[in-house]
Amino acid sequence: MGNNKVGFFVCSRGQCRSKKNISRATGTWFENARLDLPRIFYLMFCFAYRTPHETVQREDFVKDGTILSSRTISDWYSYCREAVVIYQLDNQVVQGRIGGVGKIVQIDESKFGKRKYNKGKRVEGHWVLGMIEDGKEDLRLEVCPDNVRSAEVLIPLIRKHVTEGTTIRTDCWRAYDSLPEYGYVHQKVNHSDPVSPFVAEDGTHTQRIESQCRVVKQFFRKDNYNNTGNFSDVIVEFMWRRNNKLQKLDPFKRLIEAIKHV
Incomplete structure (x- = not known):
């Protein structure tokens, strides 16, 4: 993610003063993302509601002179799906099995x-x-x-x-x-x-x-x-x-x- 997208953490104690700034996205799902947060959340919203690529491109509210490519949309939809898969499978184990005697x-x-x-x-x-x-x-x-x-x-x-x-x-x-x-x-x-x-x-x-x-x-x-x-x-x-x-x-x-x- 660009250095100016989400800001930094800076430690002012002791030897930490000589260290580089650490992005607030470090260690999060947004680490290394190249889009700004408004667009990422827009793509997340579009994935959640199964928005077709053409509609995503047409209704993109970020007016910075660039157009979301179909590849970018596909990539972010895949990132969202990966998160959903991990979440769903982990919770499926908790649900346990179906059926039983008499069912x-x-x-x-x-x-x-x-x-x-x-x-x-x-x-x-x-x-x-x-x-x-x-x-x-x-x-x-x-x-x-x-x-x-x-x-x-x-x-x-x-x-x-x-x-x-x-x-x-x-x-x-x-x-x-x-x-x-x-x-x-x-x-x-x-x-x-x-x-x-x-x-x-x-x-x-x-x-x-x-x-x-x-x-x-x-x-x-x-x-x-x-x-x-x-x-x-x-x-x-x-x-x-x-x-x-x-x-x-x-x-x-x-x-x-x-x-x-x-």
Whole structure:
């Protein structure tokens, strides 16, 4: 950050008089920033409210003869996202697991991406495991490591988020077959059933988690995030935004909290 942006600390005691001035930004999130504070806070506000780059450039209130480049906006949006990711993941550990004896958790794995050449069934993208407890809004999302959705990948992710004894409802993907071995009650719905592909005879369905996954995909499509290299971080960003909305919290104030946490 420029030397004249936020001022300095100067120690006047003893030998400290010979030392250089220390920027007030040293050791903070703003250290080494090249923009002035008003513009940084403007970009933070724009990130918090998902402002498109074109609007950020058009409505920039700092009139100093320069124009914010798309690269600068992207970089600061990434800095904000990094703070949100650290904050969200640290607080997720505190939240603990969902479910429990007598409770139902719906689980589904969904692929985020685009159809190959916009046709056919082949989709290039990322496998994401979604989990949500009936009667609650505590959605959990995990990006499958190495883009694999085998039992070796899915079961540990489920155990990370869902308490033993929970009744888990899934489709008939074979990777879920070993759930009872880990203390879960497992119910399935066969989406290939020509008579009742969405709801099993006993009422088992995964429609709620499937609906939640569709909402997440819409979030990704809006900003063309499907093929980004930081896909996992954007998933966390979605969860952060979703929690803010459910709790009716100001996203800008929440972003400041996240930055202070970092």
